[in-house]
Amino acid sequence: IFYASKRETQAEMAHTCRGTINLSTAHIDTEDSCNIVLSNGGRTYHLKASSEVERQRWVTALELAKAKAIRMRNNQSDDSGDEEPSSQSDKSELHSTLKSLASKLEDLSTCNDLIAKHGAALQRSLSELENLKLPAESGEKIKAVNERATLFRITSNAMIN
CATH class of the missing domain: 1.10.287 (Helix Hairpins)
Structure with a gap:
């Protein structure tokens, strides 16, 4: 789950949460060189990075978090007991x-x-x-x-x- 904040200053960010979005079913899109759009059902969050490089870092991190959320969701619903071999192959592929x-x-x-x-x-x-x-x-x-x-x-x- 990704937490989004509406903030006027950096100090307020920790105190004002606008909501959550389930990344495993979210759609991650880029509008331009600095803007990211996260949407899931009826909720849409517009995020603005300070540069194109920072935007790409955010998109990469969000995509990785989404993939992890999907794996976790699939592992929770998979009761076949063969999670360990796929986990080992994932580690090998990642390495x-x-x-x-x-x-x-x-x-x-x-x-x-x-x-x-x-x-x-x-x-x-x-x-x-x-x-x-x-x-x-x-x-x-x-x-x-x-x-x-x-x-x-x-x-x-x-x-x-």
């Missing part, structure tokens, strides 16, 4: 997935380091080239390339952070 994600995260970290290293080298080279005494036409082209490199650096930094 495999975590291992794969850790490997991909390491690859992303390596790519991040390479982008930062090569981006800095490109920026230095362009600055050195800009400082050379060249005809006016060459200077304009160098300036355009330098602006594009700056846009690339800004974009890659935004992606990395």
Whole structure:
């Protein structure tokens, strides 16, 4: 069960609860880059994150909590006694997935380091080239390339952070 609060300030959040929603039967949707909609039957909750990254963290956490709630509901209604093997296979699958994600995260970290290293080298080279005494036409082209490199650096930094 997910608890939602209507709050005017952070301090009031712990004291004012707007209700609950059963995640195992809830529908989780995103409206835009910062908004999440939780609905279940007649109840709908609109949540707003401070950024797209935070919204994605919330959606991921809610989806994981929903999957856990569904498993718990199914385990409670399943009296066949074969819960342990499926639990072990779930653990094995989770371990495999975590291992794969850790490997991909390491690859992303390596790519991040390479982008930062090569981006800095490109920026230095362009600055050195800009400082050379060249005809006016060459200077304009160098300036355009330098602006594009700056846009690339800004974009890659935004992606990395």
